[in-house]
Amino acid sequence: MNNSIYEFRAWDKEKKIMRYEQMWWNDSWIEFISERDNPYPVQRFIVMLCTGFKDRNKKKIYENDIVRYSDKYTAVVVWKDTGFGLEFLGEVESPQTWYYLPNSNVLEILGNIYENPELIVVLSDDA
Numbered sequence: 800m801n802n803s804i805y806e807f808r809a810w811d812k813e814k815k816i817m818r819y820e821q822m823w824w825n826d827s828w829i830e831f832i833s834e835r836d837n838p839y840p841v842q843r844f845i846v847m848l849c850t851g852f853k854d855r856n857k858k859k860i861y862e863n864d865i866v867r868y869s870d871k872y873t874a875v876v877v878w879k880d881t882g883f884g885l886e887f888l889g890e891v892e893s894p895q896t897w898y899y900l901p902n903s904n905v906l907e908i909l910g911n912i913y914e915n916p917e918l919i920v921v922l923s924d925d926a
Contacts, residue, residue: 805848805849806848806849806851806859807822807846807847807848807849808845808846808847808849808861809822809829809831809843809845809846810844810847810913810914811842811843811844812844814852815913817911817913817914818831818844818902820832820833822834822846824841824844824846825841826841827840827841828840829841829843829844829846831861843904844848845863845913847861847862848861848862849861849862850862850876850880850883852856852903852906853903854866854903854906854907854908855903855904855905855906855907856907856908858908860876860903860906860908861876861911862876862877862878862883863875863877863911863912863913864876864908864909864910864911865908865909865910865911865912865915865918865919866885866906866907866908866909867906867907867909868880868885868887868905868906869905870907872887872888873887873889873909873918874886874887874888875888875919888919
């Protein structure tokens with residue numbers, strides 16, 4: 800991950816859309832480059848950090864993405880303490896979290912927990 804440039808996306812809880820653009824925020828408000836001078840209450844959004852990695856299809860991987868690992872397991876990308884990891888869904892015998900991301904060439908993004916919440920239920924029930 801390139802530590803000098805961070806990329807974020809934001810889930811708009813009200814409009815139910817993901818915003819991929821430059822943004823600024825603090826404890827009170829969030830503002831997007833496409834709507835300068837039009838701040839929103841920060842509580843309306845969930846801001847997620849890009850991992851700095853791309854999946855095997857060259858798509859950027861973000862926090863809260865749902866990924867397929869090695870064509871066998873499904874997991875959610877999570878931030879734990881000081882880094883990104885995978886929290887596995889139903890295919891494993893007991894819930895597991897890896898506290899690092901494996902080689903991203905073995906990951907494929909299926910969606911994310913906000914735009915595709917049905918994937919969590921469906922994939923968790925597959926076990």
